[in-house]
Amino acid sequence: MADSHPTLREIGRSLPRLESRAKVNGSVEYIHNLRLPGMLHGKIHRSAIAHGRIVRIDAGAALAVEGVHAVVTAEDVLGICPNPYYGPAFHDQPILALGKVRHVGEPVAIVLAADPHIAEEAADLVSVEYEPLEAVFDEVAAAAPGAPVSHDELRPAGTFTDLKHLAGRKGTNVALETRVRRGDADAGFARADRVFEHTFRTGKVMHAAFEPMVSLAELHGADGLTIHTASQSPSFVRSEIGRLLGWPENRVRVRTAFLGGGFGAKLYIKLEAMVAVCALLVRRPVRIALTMDEQFYTITKHGATVRIKTGVTSDGRMTSRKVETYWNGGAYADIGPRVTQKSGFTAAGPYDIESVALDNYAVYTNDPPAGALRGFGISQLVWAYERQADLIARALGIDPLEFRRRNALRSGGTHATGTTVYGMEVDAVLDRLAERMAWHRPFDRGAGTIRRGRGLAIGVKACVSPTTSTAAVHVHGDGSCAIHCSTVDMGQASDTTLAQMAAEVLGLPTTAIRLIRPDTDVTPYDMATLGSRSTFHMGNAVVRAAEDVRDQLLRIAAAALRVDLAELECRDQAIVSRGGARLTFGDAMRARFAMQAGTLVGVGSYTPHYTKPDGETGQSPDITPFWMLGGAGAEIAVDCETGRIEVTKLVNVADVGRAINPASVERQLTSAAIMQLGFTLFEEMVFSDGQVLNASLADYKIPGLLDLPRDLTGSFVEVPHRDGPFGAKGVGETGVFSPAPAIANALYDAVGITIFEMPLTPERVLRALRESENRPLEKD
Amino acid sequence: MNRFELVEPATLDEAVALLDPDDSAVRAVAGATALILMMKARLFRPSRLVSLRRLQGTLRGVHDEPAGGLRIGALTTLTDLERSDRVRAAAPVVSRALRTLSNVRVRNVATLGGHLAHGDPHMDLPPILMTLGARVRVVSRRGDRWIEMQDLVRGYYVTSIANDELIADVHLPAQPADAHTWYEKFTALSADDWPTVGVAVWYRTGAGRITDARLAVGAATERPMRLAAAEASLIGAAADPASFARAADAAADAIEPLADIRGSAAYKREMVRVHVRRALDKGR
Numbered sequence A: 001m002a003d004s005h006p007t008l009r010e011i012g013r014s015l016p017r018l019e020s021r022a023k024v025n026g027s028v029e030y031i032h033n034l035r036l037p038g039m040l041h042g043k044i045h046r047s048a049i050a051h052g053r054i055v056r057i058d059a060g061a062a063l064a065v066e067g068v069h070a071v072v073t074a075e076d077v078l079g080i081c082p083n084p085y086y087g088p089a090f091h092d093q094p095i096l097a098l099g100k101v102r103h104v105g106e107p108v109a110i111v112l113a114a115d116p117h118i119a120e121e122a123a124d125l126v127s128v129e130y131e132p133l134e135a136v137f138d139e140v141a142a143a144a145p146g147a148p149v150s151h152d153e154l155r156p157a158g159t160f161t162d163l164k165h166l167a168g169r170k171g172t173n174v175a176l177e178t179r180v181r182r183g184d185a186d187a188g189f190a191r192a193d194r195v196f197e198h199t200f201r202t203g204k205v206m207h208a209a210f211e212p213m214v215s216l217a218e219l220h221g222a223d224g225l226t227i228h229t230a231s232q233s234p235s236f237v238r239s240e241i242g243r244l245l246g247w248p249e250n251r252v253r254v255r256t257a258f259l260g261g262g263f264g265a266k267l268y269i270k271l272e273a274m275v276a277v278c279a280l281l282v283r284r285p286v287r288i289a290l291t292m293d294e295q296f297y298t299i300t301k302h303g304a305t306v307r308i309k310t311g312v313t314s315d316g317r318m319t320s321r322k323v324e325t326y327w328n329g330g331a332y333a334d335i336g337p338r339v340t341q342k343s344g345f346t347a348a349g350p351y352d353i354e355s356v357a358l359d360n361y362a363v364y365t366n367d368p369p370a371g372a373l374r375g376f377g378i379s380q381l382v383w384a385y386e387r388q389a390d391l392i393a394r395a396l397g398i399d400p401l402e403f404r405r406r407n408a409l410r411s412g413g414t415h416a417t418g419t420t421v422y423g424m425e426v427d428a429v430l431d432r433l434a435e436r437m438a439w440h441r442p443f444d445r446g447a448g449t450i451r452r453g454r455g456l457a458i459g460v461k462a463c464v465s466p467t468t469s470t471a472a473v474h475v476h477g478d479g480s481c482a483i484h485c486s487t488v489d490m491g492q493a494s495d496t497t498l499a500q501m502a503a504e505v506l507g508l509p510t511t512a513i514r515l516i517r518p519d520t521d522v523t524p525y526d527m528a529t530l531g532s533r534s535t536f537h538m539g540n541a542v543v544r545a546a547e548d549v550r551d552q553l554l555r556i557a558a559a560a561l562r563v564d565l566a567e568l569e570c571r572d573q574a575i576v577s578r579g580g581a582r583l584t585f586g587d588a589m590r591a592r593f594a595m596q597a598g599t600l601v602g603v604g605s606y607t608p609h610y611t612k613p614d615g616e617t618g619q620s621p622d623i624t625p626f627w628m629l630g631g632a633g634a635e636i637a638v639d640c641e642t643g644r645i646e647v648t649k650l651v652n653v654a655d656v657g658r659a660i661n662p663a664s665v666e667r668q669l670t671s672a673a674i675m676q677l678g679f680t681l682f683e684e685m686v687f688s689d690g691q692v693l694n695a696s697l698a699d700y701k702i703p704g705l706l707d708l709p710r711d712l713t714g715s716f717v718e719v720p721h722r723d724g725p726f727g728a729k730g731v732g733e734t735g736v737f738s739p740a741p742a743i744a745n746a747l748y749d750a751v752g753i754t755i756f757e758m759p760l761t762p763e764r765v766l767r768a769l770r771e772s773e774n775r776p777l778e779k780d
Numbered sequence B: 001m002n003r004f005e006l007v008e009p010a011t012l013d014e015a016v017a018l019l020d021p022d023d024s025a026v027r028a029v030a031g032a033t034a035l036i037l038m039m040k041a042r043l044f045r046p047s048r049l050v051s052l053r054r055l056q057g058t059l060r061g062v063h064d065e066p067a068g069g070l071r072i073g074a075l076t077t078l079t080d081l082e083r084s085d086r087v088r089a090a091a092p093v094v095s096r097a098l099r100t101l102s103n104v105r106v107r108n109v110a111t112l113g114g115h116l117a118h119g120d121p122h123m124d125l126p127p128i129l130m131t132l133g134a135r136v137r138v139v140s141r142r143g144d145r146w147i148e149m150q151d152l153v154r155g156y157y158v159t160s161i162a163n164d165e166l167i168a169d170v171h172l173p174a175q176p177a178d179a180h181t182w183y184e185k186f187t188a189l190s191a192d193d194w195p196t197v198g199v200a201v202w203y204r205t206g207a208g209r210i211t212d213a214r215l216a217v218g219a220a221t222e223r224p225m226r227l228a229a230a231e232a233s234l235i236g237a238a239a240d241p242a243s244f245a246r247a248a249d250a251a252a253d254a255i256e257p258l259a260d261i262r263g264s265a266a267y268k269r270e271m272v273r274v275h276v277r278r279a280l281d282k283g284r
């Protein structure tokens, strides 16, 4: 498609964001700033224990506080929603704890008051008596027979047919188990020259978006409900709230504004069901806004245990691989089963391996729920397979870059799922990495107590499927244009990127296109803003919608100018003919409606083709609309006396199809690298009996400016994708795949130690170093 | 957050009069950067906060003492301290430490008095001020008294300041021209984190030997403290790597490290060893 556009005007330009000025001067709308007349504030009383039966809830003292309007518990919820369990994959999460609690911090009661401080104080006074039950926090232990079980039975959501068979299953914490089988992995190991087996772990981390979660609900007309929410998935919220209330979707309106970051935290239902129920109970608008601290108990990134076994020939060809991954989903499934499955099938990496067996387990534990976090499980897997790739390469005496080239899965090859690979530019990414890292030049590894090393890694993701997007482009009476779509701009520049596409089709400058904020009463359905899918899916829908309305304009112009349709195109803010005739969009509207008025609507939808994988083997001829390949290279300096790692250089390279806005693409890559740098070096939620010991930004540190590598770059390779809008693929997550193993590989290069668990805190590094020198540090 | 009374007296006398010797729910508040965190965590529920923000005069800023040295008002913000030419000339170790003490937003409002009165063992300035021989003047309706910096923090979040007392100012004696000073801050998490270990050193040399030495550690132990054994090991020793390493071992042996999310006790002991040596070396 891109090549049929030899003269692109708006695509491929690093245009500034449409909303930059408004963001800088503070006039941009955030739901966080919304106040409704007569509104009550809700504050949540949360469980103090990890697992237990609720014996009694005493709200007396809370209700006695002057200014408290109501205290809402599960019993009140039942009056509104007889079946108050929600979730995108499983209907397992009660709006408020019902009968039992399954993690520390689980919402048990909501105190409503006009003054948020009163509500907060009273929330502390709710007293709950529990009968504690045994809890389990480790994902491997929780999956074992005999572990304390949190959910009496599995409750898959009806929407996913592939989960139906799980309904009613009892006595297990394994919510979902998925498999991929290609060839005979065990026979492969028997034939291999060498077999390598390792277990890798990643800890739990949190999104830390700057705008904490916030939702408001108000009654609307006689029988409607409006929810204002900082959500990445307004369409899902509408249908799920409709389902919970037993209402048709058209009675629920969900609107968002710009989001102060999302990263996967603000998906599906978070506070929306609570505010909806509260507003219906008290018949007043209700706002619930979390503190940064409460978010640690709301949604996290999966910790994971990855057992990986690989057989290789002595000349460095991987022939057989088995990966067994336990995903710590916490107390409620959220989107965990999808993370497990959709990322799980990529666990063999971007490699061409003859026999592959992949097992993935979505496991309930008594930690706070885990869901999507920028990368959807991919970075946990890349951590394992790219650390192991280096260990194998080094054991065989093969250069790590060369080892990856020898095993790369290229377009035309067959992925472990059986899908023929298209658009996976491994060679181009490796070439760019080698060039940026000056890989073939000698490298100074330092001396004394400061040692230097370098490493690289590549990782792959399959864009989640099946999903669907719809967009509409409106041309108003004066000829001005607006895109109606439910893609949520949370800082990733989707507004500008989508506007560039519509502008390209319509021959307008990007700045002339306006985006309507997602509002389910106004903007069409979109699955959600997640998984790097918007540029591709919504991009295609917007292009189709723009083409639709463009064609309508051209037909009007053909009639008005009495020229052949084939003579006309949209260019330079008008419809122009080859012969030089010109009609503005406003003129066309006047021609069509006989006055300066009316609306033209172009509509476009996009649903990529997809074939559901076989339940037993995970095989599918068509598993994903596009592959995302990301590579990283790191240079580090290790202080051997403290264990502190300084990342001096970090390069992120992505295969993006085509960069619609190169500056935005680079920023996505470097910002993802910074986020992953924190997860790699020091971010970790520290738990004790399910309690988060560092649930605040004072103690859970995220990278600051002083932590950035001196040399931090994002770079991309462009090979237009046949199905992408103008050849583009998504890029929001690609930058998180590979920095962690690249840094850990550099650590090995520098000092020869291997750490199997993220993050690489100075203490872990020093302990491993001292271990390797046979003078271990005392235990504690 | 609970309901409480907020009073904003205009003078130090009024402020002191509003405190209550027997009620720990009545407290002063200066920059509020530390206190608010405790209130949000429900670790502190005030009945009355006595805000010091309207107090003026010598409670703010850095002043020369007639007899030498500096007097620093308790309400001086950490940013003003960081930028003070007087401080930079008298004790560059303080100016330098401030640059990585939390972040600009916190430093712009946090005060020296709040920093010292909080009693948090993870603060950067107490070990430095201990080695510089600083003293703190506290006032109450009962009058003034002096507290040596090393006696100020007595335990984990416990200070020797009474409920009805306020820090008025901090006195920094004039430093001998030949004093070697250094502060080594080690962060295990982000670069702008609290220290995992902070080590301050001060020593003088004559004829190639160390004639006087003060070492203090913060963040590693339940309160900031001087390291007497390490100091003693330095007196009379050459200012060279071997003596520094001996002092580092003495320091590591002497402490009872406090484990927290930033490091186990064993790791902190090791970090004290490394950073005492580095601080002494960099102080040269």
Ligand SMILES: Cc1cc2nc3c(=O)[nH]c(=O)nc-3n(C[C@H](O)[C@H](O)[C@H](O)COP(=O)(O)OP(=O)(O)OC[C@H]3O[C@@H](n4cnc5c(N)ncnc54)[C@H](O)[C@@H]3O)c2cc1C
Residues within 6 Å of the ligand: A698, B027, B028, B029, B030, B031, B032, B033, B034, B035, B036, B052, B074, B075, B100, B101, B102, B103, B106, B109, B110, B111, B112, B113, B114, B115, B116, B117, B118, B122, B123, B124, B125, B161, B165, B166, B167, B168, B192, B193, B194, B195
């Ligand atoms: C995000 C963050 C990061 C930080 N990082 C660091 C760091 O890296 N290193 C570091 O050293 N510190 C760090 N701090 C702590 C910071 O130094 C303190 O919060 C600050 O110095 C406290 O000063 P304040 O004026 O805000 O005190 P307040 O919060 O106002 O008061 C603190 C305590 O002191 C009492 N108090 C205040 N003034 C007086 C007075 N004149 N007399 C008697 N009692 C008084 C109050 O009653 C209260 O108990 C950090 C803080 C934050 C919020």
